[in-house]
Amino acid sequence: MSTVDFKRRQITGRGIPLPGNDIDTDRIIPARFLKEVTFTTMGEHAFEDAKKQNPEHPFNSPVHKGASVLVVGQNFGCGSSREHAPQALMRWGIAAIVGGSFGEIFFGNCVMLGIPCLRASQEDLEWLQRELSRSPQSPVMVDVEKQEVRFGSRTIKATIPDGPRNQLVGGTWDSTAVLLEAGAAIETTARKLPYVAGW
Amino acid sequence: MARTLLDKVWDAHTVRTLPSGQTQLLIGLHLIHEVTTPQAFQMLRDSKLKVRMPERTFGTLDHIIPTTDQARPYADPLAEEMAVHMIRNMKDFSLPLFDMSTGKQGIVHVIGPELGLSQPGMTIACGDSHTSTHGAVGAIAFGIGTTQVRDVLATQCLSMAKPKLRQVRVDGALAKGVYAKDVILAIINQLGVKGGVGYAYEYAGPVIDRMTMEERLTVCNMSIEGAARFGYVNPDTTTIDYLRGRQYAPAGAAFDKAAAWWKSVATEPGASFDDVARLDGSAIEPMVTWGINPGMSVGVSQRIPAPESAPEADRSTFREALAHMSFQAGQPIKGAKIDVAFVGSCTNGRLSDLRIAAEVAKKGKVAKGVRALIVPGSQQVARAAEAEGLHDTFQAAGFEWRKAGCSMCLGMNPDQLVGREMSASSSNRNFIGRQGSPTGRTLLMSPAMVAAAAITGAVADVREILK
Numbered sequence: 001m002s003t004v005d006f007k008r009r010q011i012t013g014r015g016i017p018l019p020g021n022d023i024d025t026d027r028i029i030p031a032r033f034l035k036e037v038t039f040t041t042m043g044e045h046a047f048e049d050a051k052k053q054n055p056e057h058p059f060n061s062p063v064h065k066g067a068s069v070l071v072v073g074q075n076f077g078c079g080s081s082r083e084h085a086p087q088a089l090m091r092w093g094i095a096a097i098v099g100g101s102f103g104e105i106f107f108g109n110c111v112m113l114g115i116p117c118l119r120a121s122q123e124d125l126e127w128l129q130r131e132l133s134r135s136p137q138s139p140v141m142v143d144v145e146k147q148e149v150r151f152g153s154r155t156i157k158a159t160i161p162d163g164p165r166n167q168l169v170g171g172t173w174d175s176t177a178v179l180l181e182a183g184a185a186i187e188t189t190a191r192k193l194p195y196v197a198g199w
Numbered sequence: 200m201a202r203t204l205l206d207k208v209w210d211a212h213t214v215r216t217l218p219s220g221q222t223q224l225l226i227g228l229h230l231i232h233e234v235t236t237p238q239a240f241q242m243l244r245d246s247k248l249k250v251r252m253p254e255r256t257f258g259t260l261d262h263i264i265p266t267t268d269q270a271r272p273y274a275d276p277l278a279e280e281m282a283v284h285m286i287r288n289m290k291d292f293s294l295p296l297f298d299m300s301t302g303k304q305g306i307v308h309v310i311g312p313e314l315g316l317s318q319p320g321m322t323i324a325c326g327d328s329h330t331s332t333h334g335a336v337g338a339i340a341f342g343i344g345t346t347q348v349r350d351v352l353a354t355q356c357l358s359m360a361k362p363k364l365r366q367v368r369v370d371g372a373l374a375k376g377v378y379a380k381d382v383i384l385a386i387i388n389q390l391g392v393k394g395g396v397g398y399a400y401e402y403a404g405p406v407i408d409r410m411t412m413e414e415r416l417t418v419c420n421m422s423i424e425g426a427a428r429f430g431y432v433n434p435d436t437t438t439i440d441y442l443r444g445r446q447y448a449p450a451g452a453a454f455d456k457a458a459a460w461w462k463s464v465a466t467e468p469g470a471s472f473d474d475v476a477r478l479d480g481s482a483i484e485p486m487v488t489w490g491i492n493p494g495m496s497v498g499v500s501q502r503i504p505a506p507e508s509a510p511e512a513d514r515s516t517f518r519e520a521l522a523h524m525s526f527q528a529g530q531p532i533k534g535a536k537i538d539v540a541f542v543g544s545c546t547n548g549r550l551s552d553l554r555i556a557a558e559v560a561k562k563g564k565v566a567k568g569v570r571a572l573i574v575p576g577s578q579q580v581a582r583a584a585e586a587e588g589l590h591d592t593f594q595a596a597g598f599e600w601r602k603a604g605c606s607m608c609l610g611m612n613p614d615q616l617v618g619r620e621m622s623a624s625s626s627n628r629n630f631i632g633r634q635g636s637p638t639g640r641t642l643l644m645s646p647a648m649v650a651a652a653a654i655t656g657a658v659a660d661v662r663e664i665l666k
Contacts, residue, residue, distance in 0.1 A: 021516050022392055022492050026630040030637070031609045035263060035277035037237035037284045039345075049637035074512065075393040078426060078492075079630060080609075081328040082235065083344035101396050104362075104428045105328055109344035122512060163360050166219035176246070179354040182214050182223055186251070186355055189214045189225045194460050195318060196227065196255075199453035 006171030008116055008144050011096040013068030015140040015151070016058050017129035023072065024079035025106060029088045031080075042084050043091025059092070063136040071128050071140075072099035077106025086110045096142040098149055098158055100125055111164045114173050116144045118158035124149075128156065145169050201467035204433055205364050205399055208339045208464060212322045214356055221358045227321035228338075229256040229351045231294075232307050233263060233285035234611065235326030239348035240288040248353040250292045255355060257316060258289050259297045261306045262611045266574050266601035269299055278612065292352075305577020305603045308332035308545035312416060313579055315445025319434035319461035324351055329545045329627065330429075331422040335415035336442070337434030337464060339399075342423065362428065363397055363473035368404035371481030376662035378555065379414035380547060380625065380645035382406060382478075384486035384496045386418075387425040390476055392494035395427030398474070401466060402432050406480035412441035413551045420546045421627050424493040433465035487532045487658055488629045488643040490520030495629075499648070499660045503530050523631055524640050525619075533658050535642065538620040540571040540653035541634075542646045543601075544608040547625035548576025552646040553584045556625075557592040559650035562664050565597030566656030572614065573598050574606040598653065610635025623652035 033045040047059045058064050070089065076099045077085060086109045089097075097110065097117045110117050120128070131151055132140070141150040142158070144165060149158045160168075167173040190196045214223040236258075243250070250256065263278040273279040289296040297303045297310060304310070308329050311317040319337030323330060326348045333340035347357055367386055387394075400422050407415065415432045422430030432438075439458045442448040449457045484498035495517075497503065505528035506517035521528060526535070542548075542556045553575065565571045573593045575581035581603055584590060590600040607614040608626035615635025616622055622634055622641050629641035642658060651661040 019515070020519075021513060024492070024628075024630045026609075026628065026633050030632045031611045032635065034234055034611060035275075035281060037280060038241070039238055049632050053637065075396065075426065078392060079328065079423075079628060081326060081330075081342035081344055083238075083326075083346060086344075101393060103426065104396065105342050105344060105423075108347065112344060112346035161360060163217075163219045163221035163358075167221070167358070170219065172219060175358045176248070176350050176353050178217060178219075179223055179350055179356045179358065182354075182356065185214050186225065189212065190227075190252070190355070193211060193225075193227060193320075194457070195321060199449045199456040199460075 006114065006174060008114055008168040010144065011069065011116065011142045012139050013095060014066060014136060015069040015071055015132040016064040016067035017071045017132040018058050019073055019129055021074040022078055023076050025077055025082050025085035026079055028077065028085040029082065034082060034084050039084065039087040042088040046088040046092040066093060068093050068095040069140040069142055070094045070097045071125060071132060072097060073125065074100035076102050078103035081105040083109045086113050086115055090115060098125070098128065098142060111167060111173050112175065114168065116142065116160060116168050118142060118147065118149065118160045120149065120156055120158040124156040201470035203364055203401065203466040203470045204337060204431060204464050205339065208320055208322060209361050217358055219358070221360055223356050224322060224359045225356055226324045226351050227255065228316055228323045230307050230311055230323065230325040231256060231258045231348065232261050232327065233281045235345050236348055237281065237284040237288065238345045239352060240292065242349040243352055250294065250352045251355040253293050256294050256352065257297065258285065258294055259304055259307050259310055260285060262605045262609065264604045265613050266604045266606045269602050302578050305580065306545045306548060306605055308420065309548055309576030309580065312336055312412070313577055315442055315448035318442065318448065319438055320464040324357060328423045329420050332416050332420040332545055334419040334422065334429050334431035335412060336438055337431055337461065339429055339431065341429040362399045364401060365398045365474040365476060366401045366403055366472040368475065368477045369406035369480045370404050370477060371406065371479050373406055373480050373483065376485055376647065376665055377483050378645040378647060379410060379417040381483050381486045382480065383418045383421040384488065384493065384643065385478060385483045387421065387494045388496045389478060390425055392424065392492045393426050395422065395425040398427050400427040400430035402430055407432055411551065412437055413549045416549065417546055421493065424627055434461045485645060485648050485661055487648065489524060489526055489532050491523055491629060491631050493627065493629060493643060495520055497532050499533055499658065501532065503528055503532055505529060533660060535658045536621060537569060537623045537642065537652050537657060539616060539622040540569055540649050541607040541622055541624045541626065542649050543572065543574030543576065543606050544626040545576065546627040547646045548574060548580065550580050550583050552625065553580070553589050556646040556650040557589045559647050559661060559664055560593055560596040560598060560654065563596065563654030565653050569653055569656055571598040571653040572601055572607060574601040575603050577603045596654070607634055609633060623649045623658065625649045
């Protein structure tokens, strides 16, 4: 696979609105589904309990099946560090998330999987969620590079900090290779620390 | 210019600035457990990578293990499979594992400080959000995901952005019956569950200064519940006294050198912060959560608030919380009936927590129909508690005395709520489904308050019981 495949400049797909604030990673994937040594089955359990408890849950809706842009509220993905949460969303089909704010560990895990999470204003999010409910078949374009989201004739501002944006746009979000490039500087840094070097 | 602990520790661990603008941050201590690591080890194997600094990673078993019969194989085949993978991975990559046979097994955030692995001035990462706990010793300690665990194993580094820093000052003095858990619940209530996005918290002020290390661990543990990825307390004599004599702490002349360096990483007088928040510790009463996130709390003498009292954007969550909990706005939290009482977890599973709970347990018997569990945070905590006879106190009062593990904090082992059971819990999360039952309900509170609820059968004010 060439590095071109890793670049996340723009992501276009159908959208799925998920209103509400503080949706935690236990809600995205309950802990009982974490008893797996791989991530392969995670997509089947995305929002499993929430879907059972609420027949109207967007992840139950046939019209949103195949959507790839998730539009959420504030503090989405708060709580547990479980990467199983973004893995579940990714394996369900989500490729980009637009929201008011994100749990920081969740945000970092998404970067590691090449899923951009962009922040938009409350007003714009409510508008986009309304539009997506009305026109679930219309495409949403998440432009990571330009930090905007386009739907129909309207473009809204959606931001992502420079570091993660550069990683996603440049295709360097799969970070092991980049970190290894530091070479011996890693050990040099370690040896300067008294608790590593010895007291 | 005066520097903060965050500045100093961050700079000392910076390998380089990455092309993306992120920091390549060296991780001084990597702690791992069985749930968030098997995929990371598989990624290493798939990429034919080695563990870069095997002497800097330590593992334990905590999330999936039963707290009754811990003999292998575990009754749950999925749990057994995770244990098998953990043991094999640690062996294959030559990493130390604190399993049951070592006598040092326990919840990862209990054993790190307890063994003296977690030290001031370190960067500490673990595939668990409550890694913020270790900030109590004056470390920069944060949770990471599984792919990041792979990066730490393979490179001993992470790609990170330095957060802003908010000092959270707790002034005054705590009243009797008010504990560290109440302080952090009050902080989260005041600053909000999203208040810490983009921030690290430096906890300071007379209340924090006077806290024991175990109390500071409780406070830092729940930083992430206020959205701060990490929180810390500056190292002081309490920190140094706590670390002296611990297995992985330096000994002899090396300890004095270490202590001097540990003190030197503390925030300097006059350092500036991106924000400062203040709380009056004297005004904090025993706290109880009534909702579905840790910010939804009230003092035990107060009533459950109405959705209209919340900002408009949060009102739907308020209504959802009231519906899930079957509470009415305006109802006093005191007197809410409970079915289960749980003392334990990385938040409140240490010896001092068990001592406080035992003191309350002496005042009565577990109420009829209440299932009450006491789960020590580690094998060492269990042994110390048993040496003091705390297990006898608990059992005499009708509490179950269990073996060390994460237990009922999360639904990954046999200790789970059933149906709509209401739990008084000393753990850290009241999210819907968190304690194993999708319809189960959780009230977070201090271990003393949990014990008070257990003997009352309902939310009670521990100050009245301890009178």
